[in-house]
Amino acid sequence: MLKKLLQAVIIGLITAIIIIFVSPFFYNQAPFLKDILSYKDAVRIASPAVVNVYNQSFTSINNNYQAQVNNLGSGVIMSKDGYILTNKHVIQNADQIVVALQDGKIYEATLVGSDNLTDLAVLKIKTNNLSTIPQNPKREAHVGDVVLAIGNPYNLGQSVSQGIISALGRNAFGDFIVRQNFIQTDASINRGNSGGALINSAGELVGISTLSIGKNANEIAEGLNFAIPIELANQVMKKIIRDGRVIRGFFGVQSDILFSNGQGAISNHQKGVLITSVMDNGPAAKAGIRPGDMILKFGNTEAISPVQMMDIISNIKPNTIIEVEISRLGKTLVLPVTIEEYPIN
Structure with missing residues (x-):
């Protein structure tokens, strides 16, 4: 009886020693078992609803018209039937507005209306069953929340930058007027990101990217980027769709x-x-x-x-x-x- 007990103890010790020495080897050989922090689900949810917006003009050369891209930006699909929010400065003075979806489809957009004070514009494309970004009015934004800016910087194609909400209710200067109630973020907003989506880590739409300070040669500020809160953007969009402009x-x-x-x-x-x-x-x-x-x-x-x-x-x-x-x-x-x-x- 004692002999069998000693055998069991010895076998147990040997097994434990093998596990202790062998398990780190298998763990190191299987890095896929380790958890990593990723926002891929948020991007997967939101990115199909972020579009590229091109401001084009036409010039006549020897009686032939040629299109030229004057400005580029991004937009956010706000309804399945084709209403899109972007910045007014993206489509200012355009002869033609072209919208490119992430699935490769291209549409000519109609300008429904725009608003100087918030720098927002509403576009419409003729199609249905479009992807939209979820919104959660019950989730309040807070300073320190992780946010992602999705857009088309420098026409490189859709890109995602990550940061936090740095401040809420900010004032910013643009076009000789003061615009209030911005979300300030350190997520990068470069040329081409204007009009794109600012989302939280759950993939919910938080704001419309609009303005960056510190990108000019004479400015040294970094990480000062701004977005229009989605609550305000929705109000403006509804008024533009209803009246063609914002009556305030x-x-x-x-x-x-x-x-x-x-x-x-x-x-x-x-x-x-x-x-x-x-x-x-x-x-x-x-x-x-x-x-x-x-x-x-x-x-x-x-x-x-x-x-x-x-x-x-x-x-x-x-x-x-x-x-x-x-x-x-x-x-x-x-x-x-x-x-x-x-x-x-």
């Missing part, structure tokens, strides 16, 4: 967020939006609003930030009268303001 309300001020210093030196109010300048003969000026006033309420909504105020005002129908509660020199006033139509469309 106009207030006529420039503003900044203001918080009390806690000692009452500025205001007893904890928050508000400070008016820094008022446009001559604009709706706010006509109502008697002055620089230095602080907006406390806009209608029944408490004023929290300039971005929030812009969203509220842009969705108000022109010629609507709104009561604006302000603080001026320690006094609270309520002024009726007639909202006008935003002059740049």
Whole structure:
């Protein structure tokens, strides 16, 4: 009995020694067994809905017309029946807009409409059953989220760059206007990426790539790239499809967020939006609003930030009268303001 027990122990020890020495060999010879971090599923979901957009013009040479590509960019298929979002600057002054799908099919696109303020344009191609990128309105974007930019940089073909969301609600300058509420990312956005998709690691559409700072010889900034949040892009697209343009309300001020210093030196109010300048003969000026006033309420909504105020005002129908509660020199006033139509469309 003891002899059999000793044999079993010896056999067990030998087996254990063999496993200890042999298993690393098999593990090293089978790297495919190791897990790696990959975003291939997100790219697989989203990439078929990202298209190449070409801005072409025609020139006549000896009575023969030749097409020339003036600009290139990307676009995102937003509906199965052919509505596509891209940037306005991609298709500006085009004689012909050509859209190339990832399956090799090429279409001539019709410009449905565009919007200067957000630099968005809506195109339409005649086809059906197109791929679209999933959207998840319930998933809130956060600083630090991993994002992927999909587009056609320098016409090399569809490419993917990876980064994170660096900031939300950013202001950026372009075409002599300030555009607000950008997503800032360090995912590379080069020439040709404009109008492409910014997605999260689940393959959901987060924004429309639009602007990069630091690509010119006179600039040294790196990693400052911007995208239009998809919530705003969807609003603009729906208005363009419905009206052919974006009809938005106009207030006529420039503003900044203001918080009390806690000692009452500025205001007893904890928050508000400070008016820094008022446009001559604009709706706010006509109502008697002055620089230095602080907006406390806009209608029944408490004023929290300039971005929030812009969203509220842009969705108000022109010629609507709104009561604006302000603080001026320690006094609270309520002024009726007639909202006008935003002059740049």
